[in-house]
Amino acid sequence: MFDKPYDPKLAEPKIYEKWLKSGYFNPDNLPGKRSKNYIVYMPLPNITGSLHMGHALDNTAPDILIRYHRMRGRRTLWLPGTDHAGISTQYVVEKELKKEGKSRFDLGREKFIERVWEWKEKYGGIILDQLKKLGVSADWSRTRFTLDPAYAEGVKKAFLYYYKKGWIYQGLRTVNWCPRCGTSLSELELEYKDEKTFLWHIKYADGLIVATTRPETMLGDTAVAVNPKDKRYSKWIGRKITLPITEREIPVIADKAIDMDFGTGAVKVTPAHDVLDFEIGQRHKLETIQVIDERGRMSAQAGEYQGMKTEEARQLIVARLKNEGRLAGEEPYEHRVAVCYRSGNAIEPIPSNQWFLKMGELAKMALAAVKTKKVKIQPKNFERSYFDWLGNIRDWTISRQIWWGHQLPIWFCKKDLVVTSGSVGSYKDDDSFKEDGKKRIYFQFADKFIVAENKPKQCPFCKNCKMERAADVLDTWFSSALWPFAGLSEADVKKYYPGDLVSNAREILNLWDARMIFSGLEFKGEVPFKNVLIHGTILTKEGKRMSKSLGTGIDPMHYINQFGADATRFAVVWQATQQDIRWDETAVTAGRKFANKIWNASRFVLENKPSRINADFNGLKQIKNLTPADKKIIAAAASIKKKTEKYIETFEFSKALRGLYDFFWHDFCDTYLEKSKAQLQDEKTSESTKQILNLVLRESLKTLHPFLPFVTEEIWSHLPDKNLLIVTEW
Known part of the structure; x- marks a missing residue:
């Protein structure tokens, strides 16, 4: 008979090895006739990661389904892989370099990317090994990485396809910018924290009072806006008023986007430093004046405040308004401010030349897929956030000013290329654009460029320059959105696309799930899966979100090593998988x-x-x-x-x-x-x-x-x- 008692520490590794040797995680090796598929796509863990309770939830529920359907005679495939996680990975490696007293700019792009690959080879597989200890029965023979050559080729083809359709374009727009990471971010890459500040009431020379939480950006104001239905300001609409401090004349405009209940109902419009203001500015043909730069400091257009941190400039401007009798009042105010999901730094909206993907038709497809029940979101209550996001969507900023990732397949004519620079982070070196190590972040803009898989042998514009490739890389989620088919070989796509399910946290419903849905429909003509399973969040005993940095995180490997994978899986499932749990x-x-x-x-x-x-x-x-x-x-x-x-x-x-x-x-x-x-x-x-x-x-x-x-x-x-x-x- 078998030993007493059962020891998971001894038994589990042997059992898992037995499963691996059987080859049964691979659907092609399963015994018997299996006419129906059951396919699950693994939520791609970042190569920076180690197992946390979110991963335990992400992967226990799908493993239950895969094991169940495998026993029910289905041809089961659970597709595993890892994500290159552009900003997250670059941030981690830059922190390692900082310990050596270096920055990525000291290494240069090529050497820095080599360093990231070295880091990936050393640490990138840790989380997959930990998932195996949890008992995940994925087909490891099909493991893909989102920067694998075959995957990268698929990403490039997707970009070229969208561009040829006229859906990818370059434009100057106000975007969400992280001064620490030195890159633009999409709305879905932002996190929010509560901030206590003040709402300052500023008195214009003409008697109009405007409320704002950011008086430092008023130097870039190009209008004051009111709601057209707000009778208090009917007489002001169309008039010119004088902007305090700068003494510039700016118009008073009417726009339905203005909230009559915020402050005094009259708000400053700064197209360069607020995404909504930029849209208002476009509607009313307003000038865009940038007074904050890529470092998060006041720019040359801020005059005497140039080079200051925004907080310092704010204090000085408020003091000046008081001295000049233009501060009508201030009141304590609490609001949510956007921060970078990776660095935690405050986001600074700034105007920037970026590459965008038009979302109109893609959003319609993704909306219809859920409304017609081709894709079901479970639990159903999460449909609302999905519909809200897609129903009010802006074009997707797909370019990122980092080095680790899928470099844009865009080639500029050097004679036409306009390069603007700005220092990033704490680096303040000269404006060197030498190929062996750029010291500052820079932006490229040119009317003369081509989009191609490979560098052209000859510039089609000037005929004699060596065309320069776009320095930007794609947003990580652009490549992740292709996972259900780019993660498979061409032969496998015929057998194993579309799939059945993806399971993940609510935070990536729109970041990932929605984008996989419209990508699948656009490139394959079918939704990539039938079900999106949203699991709850595991909170601390006190009901707070788990955080490694705050010391409230829980490492599931602690429980696996001490009590076994079965006990850990039991605990995760026992406490409910679709609700937030303490x-x-x-x-x-x-x-x-x-x-x-x-x-x-x-x-x-x-x-x-x-x-x-x-x-x-x-x-x-x-x-x-x-x-x-x-x-x-x-x-x-x-x-x-x-x-x-x-x-x-x-x-x-x-x-x-x-x-x-x-x-x-x-x-x-x-x-x-x-x-x-x-x-x-x-x-x-x-x-x-x-x-x-x-x-x-x-x-x-x-x-x-x-x-x-x-x-x-x-x-x-x-x-x-x-x-x-x-x-x-x-």
Whole structure:
């Protein structure tokens, strides 16, 4: 018999190795006829990452589904991979360089990228190894990285396709800018934090009072705006007023985007430093005056405030307004401010030449896919944020001023190229644009450029320059959006596209899921999956978000190493997968106890082997002289199996696990096993009791396997079956 007690530390690595050797994670190797597919796309973990509780949630639910459908006779593929994570990875490597007293500018682009690849080779696979320890049954033979040559080729072709359609364009627009990372960011890459500040009421020379939280940007104001329905300001619309400090004349305009309830109802319009203001400026043909630069400091157009940090300029400007009698008042004000998702620095909207992808038609496709139920978002309440975002979408800023990523396949005529520079971060070196190491960030703009897979042999414009490639790279999410088909070979696309499901956190519903949907429709003519499964967030015991930097993060590897993967998976699923939960580590110990309970009960059953084995419950029902206890456990076992199927297929994993737990622990162990001891001593009931014990155990191992795969597989290996449990018929 097998040892007592069960030790997951010893058993789990051996069991996982057995699965790997079987090749059954690969759908092409699965036994028997399998006419239907079941395909799940792994949420691509960043190569910067190590396993956290979000990953445990991301991957436990899909693994339950993959294991269940594999046992149901489907051809199952769980496609794994890692994301190059442009800004995140570059940020981490730059921090490593900083320890050496260097910056990426000291290395130059080529050497810096070599350094990132070295870092990727050393650390990039850690998270995949940790996922294996969690029991993830993905097809590791198909693992892809989003900068693999074949994947990069697919990304390039997608860019060329969009450009030829006229959907990619270069333009000067106010974008969200991170001064620390030195790059533009899309709206979905922003995080928000509460900030206590003041709302200052500024009195214009003509008597109009405007409220603002950012008086330092008033130096770049080109209008004051009011809502056309606001009767308080009807007489002002169309007039010119004098802007304090600069003494420039600016117009008062009417725009329906203005909130009449904010401040005084009259707001300053700074097209260079607010995305909404930029749109207002475009509608009213306003001038764009940039008074804050790429470093987050006041620019030359800020006059005497040039070079100051924005906070310093704000204090001086408020003091000056007070001295000049132009400050009508100030009041405490709390609002949410945008910060970079990677560095945590405040976002500074600035005008910048960037590359954009038109979102009009793509957004319509993604909206229709969910509205017509081609794609279902589970739980359904998350549809609202999906519809809100796509219904009010702006064109996607797809260019990033970093070096790690998919470099744009754009080539500029050097004679036409306009290069503007600005220092980034704390670097203030000269304006060197030498190829061996640019000291400052720079922006390229030219009317003469071509979009091509490879560098042209000859410039088609001037005929004699060596064309310069665009320095920018693509937003990481542009390449991630292609994952369901770019992550597959051409042959595999024919077999395994489209898929069935993707499971992830709510934060990337619009960042990733929506973009995969419109990418799949545009490039393959079909939605990439049928279901988006949004799981909840695991919070601390106090109800706060987990954060490594705040010391509130929880490392699931701690639980896996101490209690085993089964216990960790049990805890994650037990506490619900679709709702936010306060993490209770007692659920891990409960999972460990449950695994031990299954083990010990199995030892008892296998010590009482029947002379023959019934294949199903119908066979048991034919046995004569069944006791009331026999009939009850047979009915309960058949019932829990049906309920488990229903709950798994409707993604109610917690209900499924809790039902199995109650059945196995109470109905089977506490009740039937105890009653079976007397029945085993009776010649009339001994054999039938052994058959019932055996079949109920077998069925329990099968239904529990998607949740606790290791202990169930280990016990199964002591049964007479030749197949691994992982491919045993459900």
